[in-house]
Amino acid sequence: MKRVAASALLIATVAVGVTALGAAGARNTTAAKPITFHLVEKDHAFNFVDNPPRQGFKAAPLIGDQFAFTSELVTRAGKHAGSLQATCMITSGGVRGLGVCYGAFALKGGQIFGMGLIKFSGNAPDHIAIIGGTGAYERVSGDVLSVSRGENSSFSDDTFHLVMP
Numbered sequence: 001m002k003r004v005a006a007s008a009l010l011i012a013t014v015a016v017g018v019t020a021l022g023a024a025g026a027r028n029t030t031a032a033k034p035i036t037f038h039l040v041e042k043d044h045a046f047n048f049v050d051n052p053p054r055q056g057f058k059a060a061p062l063i064g065d066q067f068a069f070t071s072e073l074v075t076r077a078g079k080h081a082g083s084l085q086a087t088c089m090i091t092s093g094g095v096r097g098l099g100v101c102y103g104a105f106a107l108k109g110g111q112i113f114g115m116g117l118i119k120f121s122g123n124a125p126d127h128i129a130i131i132g133g134t135g136a137y138e139r140v141s142g143d144v145l146s147v148s149r150g151e152n153s154s155f156s157d158d159t160f161h162l163v164m165p
Helices: 002-030
Strands: 033-049 066-074 080-092 098-107 110-119 126-133 141-148 155-164
Touching: 033 080
Parallel strands: none
Antiparallel strands: 033 066, 033 155, 066 080, 080 098, 098 110, 110 126, 126 141, 141 155
């Protein structure tokens, strides 16, 4: 009789625990806050690394070449908002080259880290996945859409779509 009562109590406890975990999970998903904001990215510094075989700076990059850059981030009104520090590795060379880029958006309150497969020719928008953050952006997810203002422009318009836990 004691075993039956103990088993019933154990089953009831597990059921209550599973129900509580399910309710807690539901609260967490409904508590996520989507945030959208816009920043202007202004190129600040750029360095190309021509790895062997060296083709020179006037030729299209080859697989294995790299570059790093820094951009200032400002609001649409021109107020300083932070910076972007990024590196890219060419994974498909030539005039229509592309590569994987990693970057850190350093903003007031923390950093947002992004990653994307970027085309280095043309004027197509870049889609950057948010892979995490620090400080106020801890556990953030989402994406950034970066649209260049032109082939030779030093400005891009970045739209951040964040989901805050």
